Amino acid sequence: MKKRIVFVDDERHVLDALRRMLRGMRDQWEMTFVSTGEQALETMGKSPQDVIVTDMRMPGMDGVQLLNAVRERFPGVIRIILSGHSDTNMALQSVRHAHQYLLKPCGAEEFKATVDRAMNLKDVFLNDAVKTVVAKIETLPSMPRTYLELMAELRREEPSLRTIGELINQDVGMSANILKLVNSAFFGLRTHVSSPVHAVNLLGTEIIKALIISLRLFSRFDMERFPGFSLDLLWKHSLTTGLFAKTIAQVEGRSNAEMDDCYISGLLHDVGKLLLATNFEATYQEVLRRSRSEGRTVHDMENTLFSATHAEIGAYLLGLWGLPESVVTAIFFHHAPPPANPPGFSTLLAVHAANSLEHELVVFNAEYAPHPMDLDFLKRAGQSGRVETWRIACQEKLTEEYRLERETPLR
Ligand SMILES: [Fe+2]
Ligand SMILES: [Fe+2]
CATH class of the missing domain: 1.10.3210.10 (Hypothetical protein af1432)
Structure with missing residues (x-):
């Protein structure tokens, strides 16, 4: 069965660009494009949807208000933010409202991967008991800033390991902790790791991302x-x-x-x-x-x-x-x-x-x-x-x- 996805953006040209970009997905997705939150809710009321993808800053009902309404009225729908405002604060604040966060411009492949991933994680995102507990948590921890910046670098066509190392270096506490950890016996590396760049080179970006997350949550x-x-x-x-x-x-x-x-x-x-x-x-x-x-x-x-x-x-x-x-x-x-x-x-x-x-x-x-x-x-x-x-x-x-x-x- 085709997945039903509704897209919301107040800017016509953004919707047109999305429509063009995702044309190839028409055999798998049934897509509706609307320009206000009210229209999105109306669409969802008429025909059940699997996913909503919305812009954040819109006149009238903004993205946060819309997603909160969707969460209450259509709790089985996966909520994704597609935001053009690449300020990290928006991403930091959005965790309570959405299941996934995408930054414009975003290519068809990344888009498809994110929707698929969110749909495949429905068990996790839409589990009733989990939702009840999560709803009671006043502030879910936000993504560590270093992690967000690192993700932004990794989205580039040719991410630079040096830049990644430097990003970690800027976060003094984080960089000291990472070095302490990778030099500990737990990693069993037989060489002394002297800088974040060196650590990224040795361990790869995926491991470094996980270390940033765990060090931040533990600290x-x-x-x-x-x-x-x-x-x-x-x-x-x-x-x-x-x-x-x-x-x-x-x-x-x-x-x-x-x-x-x-x-x-x-x-x-x-x-x-x-x-x-x-x-x-x-x-x-x-x-x-x-x-x-x-x-x-x-x-x-x-x-x-x-x-x-x-x-x-x-x-x-x-x-x-x-x-x-x-x-x-x-x-x-x-x-x-x-x-x-x-x-x-x-x-x-x-x-x-x-x-x-x-x-x-x-x-x-x-x-x-x-x-x-x-x-x-x-x-x-x-x-x-x-x-x-x-x-x-x-x-x-x-x-x-x-x-x-x-x-x-x-x-
Ligand atoms: Fe456990
Ligand atoms: Fe355990």
Whole structure:
């Protein structure tokens, strides 16, 4: 069935340009072009739409008002902002209103990829329990500015690694943290990384983007308000889960891009915990207290008290921020893989297994409930016979990491 998309822009020539640019999509999309928010709502009232793409600054009803009305009246519609105002503030403020953000000028390929990605992430964006929790969060963290600027550079035809390195350099705190991290034993790089440019060269832009995100989310967390929550342990758990997920992909002979996806998913898989703890302090204290006293996992207790878990909330935010679909899906399902997963390797499989193995092999706190792997999921994927190999490979990585840490205590 064709996807139905309504486009809203007060400038005629913009609509004409869009129509021309997307002509090739007519066999897949049924497109309607209107020039005001009122007309868009009218169109949506008459025939159900899948996606709305709107400009932000319009006379009368502006983009924010329109998207809020759409959210209330047509909650099943994917909301995308297409803004010509390339000021980062607009993008920073838009996270609450839209599922995706695009900057004009935007080519047909990028446009199509964004719509497809948002549609494929419907499970994440339109999940009722997640929506309810997200609606209660007053300020969703905005994308780090450095990350936005980096994305802008990456959109250029020939992005320059030097410029990317310099962008990170301008953010003094970020650059110091990135260097500290990539020089730590977790990365196992046998060379000293002296500058952000060097780090980008060695690790690639995808990993650097994920590091910026995780460092920013972790640094926003106010530890003093959570005496029972060890940020340090969560950070180490995240780094090791990333390392394990990548190791599993490596053992399975996957491509470099897949190994990167696995690493990124492992690194970010639990960021939803930070969001929940920061925004629902009292309830999250209860989650932590009761999960320990009742011997239940944190995500199980989150489900009881929020009807949603850190997995889903984290995936929602990272989906908004434009992380790859496989990463967002892996994070969304990392505790509860879907019953109908296709056979074979997936990022989700690697992260699910890596998270369990981390809980098994690195015992930080004996009070935590065990996180066994979902054996049915592994069986459906045809991978249950591989677990022992992964366990051995991860154990080896861990030993190597500890050895490096001892050898280079100052890094
Ligand atoms: Fe988790
Ligand atoms: Fe975890």
